[in-house]
Amino acid sequence: MKLKPKITIADHFWGIEDPRIDRTKRHNLIDIMTIAVCAVICGADGWKVLELSGCIVTIDAIGCQKEIVKLITQQNADYVIALKKNQDNLYDEVEKLFSSGIATGFEGIAHSTYKTEETGHGRHEIRNYVMLMEPRLNPDSVWSKFNSVGMVESVRSLNGETTVETHYFISSLESNAKQFGNSIRSHWGIENSLHWILDVALKEDDCRIRKDNAPQNFAILKHIAVNLLGQEKRVKRGIKNKQFLAGLDNNYLARVLALA
Template identity: 55%
Template structure:
């Protein structure tokens, strides 16, 4: 039997349309893209860094790229990535993700926005760009991202991201800004569940949920199915207790017209935190489509914040996203996707038990390791 040739990451991105109209192009688009991917994996955080990496690794890059006219200049990298269609780039990224990883049933997919602070440009009155990302909390992979329109907010970007993801069997978590009927509808249409933070300004729903919890607690949960879960953490001068409570068989008064699809339960989290002798109590409410399982609900709530620690923190600390001053045209959005590719590849490589920063350092020094990260070897 003849084996099918292995599809590489380069194959997935080779279909992007070349935005350059000059027939005298000196460099292949796929060469430009692969040098950029390799350089960002190794820690490059701008166009000069990418060119510097390319020049230093020319002989190795030549083993799998054509490079008909050597390494492109930093101006060429900047110009090309400013022109590449970000929707095409995103589409190729999604196809690549689907090819390398399948989501597990019940996996929590956290959706959250992040501001690219360095993209703010006072001289041209350009606001800082906000990207909304989807993060698979078990597999620790970025599943996709969408740029928030400059004159809008995450409410409009989240539906666009949901439309391009495959979420069947997953549990989608979103903070309060995503508490929208249309967003809930899009999630359920994909045969996925949701746990969404309830907004105080969400009509009467917040007030009714709050009243329901108070009544249920005071009456000993008569006529209402409930489940509870409790966690306690002590360390670094902090003592925190979290009480999770979930109610199902919800009375029709919460949603008499069934406008919140698959609203099967509501959740409450009471966090009692003691730091330096001072105690604070915070209560949050959630709507959910999952069945009455407070332990599962607790895992969804805690997993959601993994996008901050496992993705946003890495982007800022290891890949220095907030320091990036790339601002022109499509370049900020496309460079953000380069960073997401780097995070996914470095996370997926499991043989070296190191953090992302040290994996980047190793990839810079060891071409064989970088080849393994790229799955070229």
Template identity: 40%
Template sequence: MNGLSLLDHLSIIHDPRQQWKVEHKLSNILFLAIVAVIGGAEGWEEIQDFGVDHFDWLQQYGDFDNGIPVHDTIARVMDMISAKQLQKSFATWMRDCHIATEGEVIAIDGKTLRGTYDKGRRQGMIHMVSAFSAANQVVLGQVKTAEKSNEITAIPKLLELLNIRGCLVTIDAMGCQKAIAKKVLNKDADYLLSVKSNQPSLEAAFDNYFKLEMLQSDEGDTYSTKEQGHGRVETRLCLVNDDLSVLGDLEFEWPELKTMGIVAAIRQEKGQPATDISIRYYISSAKLTSKQLLEASRAHWSIESQLHWRLDVGMSEDNCRIRRDEAGENFAAIRHIAFNLLNSDTSFKAGLKRKQKRAGRNSDYLARVLMGQGVS
């Protein structure tokens, strides 16, 4: 790894406390929170408990002369520090330790933290938008959507944090916006956007062009895959077209548009005729073959199966009730840091939850996880 370590990046976060009252350094509290979540902690009290149980080990990494902060102190500090600064520190750290490769798929998608809803305060659930490297399975950055807003406003802010030069950025239909497409291009990357009814003219142009029999024709650039298992057969077929004149004037409305694609997914159960057929439309600024487009569209959904699902199952994200002010967003960032470190460790072949349990009881393994991306 080149550049600054995670702890160096975190050290630039402003400590809003009155310094003459400070007993525990901000960097120590953040480090404690990170390693405790790596070790399976799911809240402030468990972070304190982890610190007490691992006090001697923690003194190798920080100044804990005043002991371990109590959970109220940890919660108050995590509520006070700027979530934007923490998100920026996270993203710049990942720019240092993750080198994007040409054509790498970066999936951008949102996730609602269901446990953060507060009926009593009429506070809606926190919604985070993340960028995920499909190949390396690490989070590159994340931002929270503003209240009464959605992913359309959050995605450009997230893109600002990322180094995605040469990558293919995939976004679902919510992000199929000309301004977002332009923002991706301004980052020297290409876009692959899913098209749905929020772009009615574009969707209608696809509808007028596409006929199911095109997928069975030998003409044009097509590609298919078939997977079998558990009595189910899933066939995916992709067709691409670089003759964009079929879109009419829309060809010139989308910046640097080069490829339009159609992906059909057909599912058969227990040898029965196919009854479940879904069609998806795509546009891209990259000149993609049908094979490349199909693989990239499938890679996009890794953010659901390899990130969102694992955060829920492995780290109980949807059950987390931390939501006050900045604390909910900051704890989500801490989880993402822990996720990246655990997922990047290849010395122990196990699932996320099992890795956490081992890190919680084995300090040598915890130190190995930290070394994986230059934390220690």
């Protein structure tokens, strides 16, 4: 079987004429284009640097890695990250902690609670949020600024049927269930709206790039990014989560670029 020849980004853009005049050329065009492609793959929707300071970063279980958590806190941001059952023993420990707490009414455990109730389109949903301050789950400080764990119990009634789902999270937030709940609801609202990759995940409709040929150029960059991210099959997540991972992990970014 004949191997597919390796093609670099420079090969892809070979032959593109540089429209700039010589005195304005501070950087090579191919360097600019390479940086632009990498930036859009990593989630950029403009030419400003992503600033996380003061933000609360919410990520699905793909983000539940010590390195990613460290990178978030290094930028003076907080995190709320979902747990899944394959996350070593952490999921089981958190689940047991909440089960024990519920059985005793959380006696002797610092905690906070919050509740929301929504009705619409024939659906009635109650969400109970609980946060616990539990440093015993991180005795050796292997997770950066791991201050609390959270639980969301969602009770949904639709067409006469009731379902109950429970999700667990780790967080750098102090025990503030309302803040925790609002962060989770915002995250789920975004995830539920990801119907069209270019329109929503890559913010095509909200793009503020309007000058000269910039809209067409940036649209091309977005198509390149979504094609490469779509070809990357090892990470079983949506485009938005892949972008975030590429922005935090240079090895993953290199893997995506290698698919060109």
